[in-house]
Amino acid sequence: MKIIFFAKIRELIGKEEENITLPENVVTINDMVSFLKEYNKIYYNVFENYDFFIACDEELVDMDYKISNTKEIAIFPPVTGG
Amino acid sequence: MKIIFFAKIRELIGKEEENITLPENVVTINDMVSFLKEYNKIYYNVFENYDFFIACDEELVDMDYKISNTKEIAIFPPVTGG
Amino acid sequence: MIDIRIQSSDFNFEKEIKKFQKNKIDGAVVCFLGSVRDLNSEEELKKLEIEYYPKMAKKVLNETVKKAFDKWKLSQCLIIHRFGKLNVNEPIVLIITQTKHRKDAFRANEYIIDFLKINAPFWKKEHTNKDSYWVEQNKKDLDISI
Amino acid sequence: MIDIRIQSSDFNFEKEIKKFQKNKIDGAVVCFLGSVRDLNSEEELKKLEIEYYPKMAKKVLNETVKKAFDKWKLSQCLIIHRFGKLNVNEPIVLIITQTKHRKDAFRANEYIIDFLKINAPFWKKEHTNKDSYWVEQNKKDLDISI
Numbered sequence: 001m002k003i004i005f006f007a008k009i010r011e012l013i014g015k016e017e018e019n020i021t022l023p024e025n026v027v028t029i030n031d032m033v034s035f036l037k038e039y040n041k042i043y044y045n046v047f048e049n050y051d052f053f054i055a056c057d058e059e060l061v062d063m064d065y066k067i068s069n070t071k072e073i074a075i076f077p078p079v080t081g082g
Numbered sequence: 083m084k085i086i087f088f089a090k091i092r093e094l095i096g097k098e099e100e101n102i103t104l105p106e107n108v109v110t111i112n113d114m115v116s117f118l119k120e121y122n123k124i125y126y127n128v129f130e131n132y133d134f135f136i137a138c139d140e141e142l143v144d145m146d147y148k149i150s151n152t153k154e155i156a157i158f159p160p161v162t163g164g
Numbered sequence: 165m166i167d168i169r170i171q172s173s174d175f176n177f178e179k180e181i182k183k184f185q186k187n188k189i190d191g192a193v194v195c196f197l198g199s200v201r202d203l204n205s206e207e208e209l210k211k212l213e214i215e216y217y218p219k220m221a222k223k224v225l226n227e228t229v230k231k232a233f234d235k236w237k238l239s240q241c242l243i244i245h246r247f248g249k250l251n252v253n254e255p256i257v258l259i260i261t262q263t264k265h266r267k268d269a270f271r272a273n274e275y276i277i278d279f280l281k282i283n284a285p286f287w288k289k290e291h292t293n294k295d296s297y298w299v300e301q302n303k304k305d306l307d308i309s310i
Numbered sequence: 311m312i313d314i315r316i317q318s319s320d321f322n323f324e325k326e327i328k329k330f331q332k333n334k335i336d337g338a339v340v341c342f343l344g345s346v347r348d349l350n351s352e353e354e355l356k357k358l359e360i361e362y363y364p365k366m367a368k369k370v371l372n373e374t375v376k377k378a379f380d381k382w383k384l385s386q387c388l389i390i391h392r393f394g395k396l397n398v399n400e401p402i403v404l405i406i407t408q409t410k411h412r413k414d415a416f417r418a419n420e421y422i423i424d425f426l427k428i429n430a431p432f433w434k435k436e437h438t439n440k441d442s443y444w445v446e447q448n449k450k451d452l453d454i455s456i
Contacts, residue, residue, distance in 0.1 A: 003390050007361050007433035008444040051447075055431070058366035074363055074431075078447035081362070081391065081432025082344055082423055089215050089287035090298040122275025133301075137285070140220035156217055157283075160301035163216070163245065164198055164257050164277055178324035181343065185399050192345040194419075196412065197327065201337040224311065253331050266342065266423060274416050275338075 006076035030063040088158035112145040172248035192266035207292035219287035236268040318394035336385040338412035353438035363431035382414040
């Protein structure tokens with residue numbers, strides 16, 4: 001799975017994108033977040049301490065969204081454009 | 083008294099302004115309108131058949147406004163600017 | 165800065181807006197631009213003529229802008245209203261309001277154009293390929309509660 | 311006409327507005343212009359950097375404008391949103407809406423900027439003479455019911 005990051009979260013993660021093979025039991029966004037928090041302490045820090053949004057193929061999704069057909073997952077902080 | 087006219091009312095009256103000596107019993111705008119309606123049939127036609135507004139020294143006034151200290155009276159149709 | 169102009173000549177949008185961009189504090193600018201429309205009829209509009217009562221028009225626009233400054237935290241405001249004979253597509257009125265928060269700029273701008281429409285002594289006359297007509301006041305404008 | 315652009319370069323206001331004036335039917339044009347403000351602090355803003363998620367930003371702006379077209383009778387709409395490093399006073403966003411009746415142009419324009427502020431994936435970072443900071447989301451923007 002290709003995961004991309006933006007703005008403050010990109011800086012915290014320390015890279016623009018990461019390809020991670022998610023195990024089969026990761027079905028929802030919530031599952032993915034739990035998995036990444038165990039994956040390493042950088043993700044743990046981001047998801048524990050910062051506001052974040054997740055988009056699957058450019059659509060904002062909730063924590064219970066099923067990611068099976070997703071090509072690209074984006075993780076980013078609250079938007080501040082305009 | 084100097085009376086000035088604008089737009090359609092200027093065209094109906096047929097002039098841009100008129101100096102008329104108002105008799106002493108003309109105290110309010112209402113009195114003036116009654117006087118002008120008797121003054122000639124052009125004024126009669128305007129006041130009977132058209133919507134009009136009156137400003138005394140550039141301030142919109144009601145029919146019971148007392149005109150004693152007024153220098154310039156303007157008569158015009160509803161505004162259509164902007 | 166309050167800038168109110170009643171003029172027959174056209175204006176340059178870029179030049180007017182650039183003056184507002186020099187304000188380093190207030191980031192929100194709202195503009196309203198009203199232009200001459202073609203008629204919704206078989207007749208063709210040749211010219212739109214705008215007549216006005218100079219002294220009173222200036223006074224009403226000044227008072228309107230002062231009210232807007234009192235109600236919202238305006239930092240700058242520009243009104244340009246044209247008179248004379250205009251062609252289809254030419255601008256008639258430009259209102260620019262600037263505030264710190266965008267909601268105020270929208271509210272103040274709409275307040276000014278609404279107030280202008282029902283209070284400022286300007287009159288429009290349409291000269292078509294067939295005849296000339298004074299424009300009637302739009303009843304909708306009177307229904308606006310300010 | 312729907313015209314949505316995300317670009318690093320500046321734009322010419324006069325040129326953009328002239329395109330709207332060519333519409334002979336709809337006389338009301340409302341613009342919103344958001345510019346880079348100076349900081350309300352002792353630090354001096356050197357650059358405002360705007361990062362964005364290209365594919366999603368374009369998609370969100372497109373969807374927003376389509377919603378605005380459905381809700382109001384828009385005849386034309388332009389959005390320009392800039393990215394990259396901008397100086398104080400430079401424009402960030404320009405939204406132009408055009409309708410027959412001015413109320414619709416105001417409503418549609420405000421709807422688009424409100425929606426953009428809470429949904430479009432852009433992020434601002436302030437580079438001052440001392441440090442760099444990601445801008446926090448304005449809680450006021452979230453309170454707007456659309």
